[in-house]
Amino acid sequence: MKRGLILNNAYYETPATLYQSERLKEELLKLGVKTDVKKNDFFAAEIENGAVKGVNGYDFCIFLDKDKYAARALESAGLRLFNRREAIExxxxxxxxxxxxxxxxxxAPKTLPGLLCYSPEAEFQTKTAEYIAKTLGFPLIVKESYGSLGKFVYKADDMPSLIKICKELKCRPHLFQKFVSxxxxxxxxxxxxxxxxxxxxxxxxxxxxxxxxxxxxxxxxxxxxxxxxxxxxxxxxxxxxxxxxxxxxxxxxxxxxxxxxxxxxxxxxxxxxxxxxxxxxxxxxxxxxx
Ligand SMILES: Nc1ncnc2c1ncn2[C@@H]1O[C@H](COP(=O)(O)OP(=O)(O)O)[C@@H](O)[C@H]1O
Ligand SMILES: [Mg+2]
The missing domain is CATH 3.30.470.20 (ATP-grasp fold, B domain)
Known part of the structure; x- marks a missing residue:
């Protein structure tokens, strides 16, 4: 009998994540596949002498987390992930x-990956905002690169709101996108x-x-x-x-x-x-x- 691991984030547990795991477990069991639902809190990415720990005893893992270190460790220890690590990244x-x-x-809408900044003291340059506005027009969309559920997606209607958002997001990866009205x-x-x-x-x-x-x-x-x-x-x-x-x-x-x-x-x-x-x-x- 095949065995699967369903892996969830170590910290994040909501009714939606629990539903996801339970439904997959239920449907896999109907097909004769037993799964364990676990949290990703056991340090799959422990590294010693160039080898990673990973996990044993499973034929596959439904990776419901986005932890790229754990995903890489599990894959390099030979486990087939759904989705694969590179696709998740x-x-x-x-x-x-x-x-x-x-x-x-x-x-796809015209997209400008934001300029990365590594020091909070660095000053945001108005000419950057001018280039973005000239390229995309107002209103335009700003998204944090890591985000979901709409929570980190913003609309800038004019230059002051664009500059305000740019200053706030300066040190976080983000992108600018044409607003599809x-x-x-x-x-x-x-x-x-x-x-x-x-x-x-x-x-x-x-x-x-x-x-x-x-x-x-x-x-x-x-x-x-x-x-x-x-x-x-x-x-x-x-x-x-x-x-x-x-x-x-x-x-x-x-x-x-x-x-x-x-x-x-x-x-x-x-x-x-x-x-x-x-x-x-x-x-x-x-x-x-x-
Ligand atoms: N370029 C755009 N033009 C118009 N609406 C957009 C644009 N990008 C995103 N949206 C709206 O914002 C929502 C959230 O954006 P999305 O990129 O899907 O981020 P999230 O990962 O937070 O869901 C989309 O479902 C869509 O309704
Ligand atoms: Mg979305």
Whole structure:
């Protein structure tokens, strides 16, 4: 019998993360696979004489954390991770995601990775803000590179608000992006598993420009057409993702990639669409490890 490990972050435990683990455990058990749900608090990345500890006794690990050190340690100790470590790293950092996809023909809003600053005393230069404003126009979107649930995504309406945000974010990785006005307050969330789009919903906010469910957005089933599935499936393939939630904006001339979540929660889309996402993921895992 195959055995799996479902690994969650050491610190972060919410109803959504517990639901995720329990649903995957349940669906894998129906396929005859036993799993242990654990927190990533046992230092998988302990290193001695060039070797990492890792874990033994498992055929695979569903890595629901984003801890790149633990992911690297587990992979280098021979464990197959879902998703793979590199795919998680590329998605965790929004600027890296866009760089990884650059030149691939995936349609996306114009994006400027922010300039990195290592010293809080350094002064933010107005000419930087002027370049960003000239390149993207107002309003424009600013995102912290590491963030989710819409919490670290901002809209700058004018030069003073842009400068204020830039000063606040100066020492944190971030990016600037053209505001897709046609998509204000609405977008699409699609789930891709094993290269196939298995579910899609349209999310509509209650007033905010961000449509995240966690911020009060409402989801309804969305009929994924060929243009949407092509964008999502190509994106997932380029990033080598087994599983992901892809956010897509409604652009003037078609769909535009917004972001890729390697660790997307699926509770919201399961209830909005009735699709059994956990079952589809469990089946993909079993197929991949056999
Ligand atoms: N360039 C953009 N133009 C218009 N709306 C955007 C843009 N980028 C993000 N949004 C809105 O903000 C939400 C959150 O942004 P996203 O990049 O998905 O970050 P998060 O990881 O926090 O969900 C999106 O679901 C979308 O509704
Ligand atoms: Mg998002």
């Amino acid at each position: 590329l998605c965790d950092d929004k600027a890296l995601t866009f760089l990884a996809l650059a030149g691939s023909g995936i349609p 046609e998509s204000a307050g609405k977008d699409i969330r699609a789930i891709v598993i094993g290269g196939k789009t298995v579910a899609a919903m349209k999310r509509t906010s209650n007033g905010d420009f961000r449509s995240n469910i966690g911020l009060g957005g409402k989801g309804e089933p969305y009929n994924a057409d060929g243009e949407l599935t092509a964008l999502c499936e190509k994106t997932a393939a380029l990033l080598n993702l087994d599983y992901c939630g892809i956010d897509v904006l409604f652009g003037k001339d078609g769909y535009l990639l917004c972001e890729v979540n390697s660790n997307a929660f699926f509770g919201g889309i399961e209830s909005a669409t009735g699709v059994n996402v956990a079952k589809a993921y469990a089946e993909h895992i079993l197929k991949s490890i056999n």
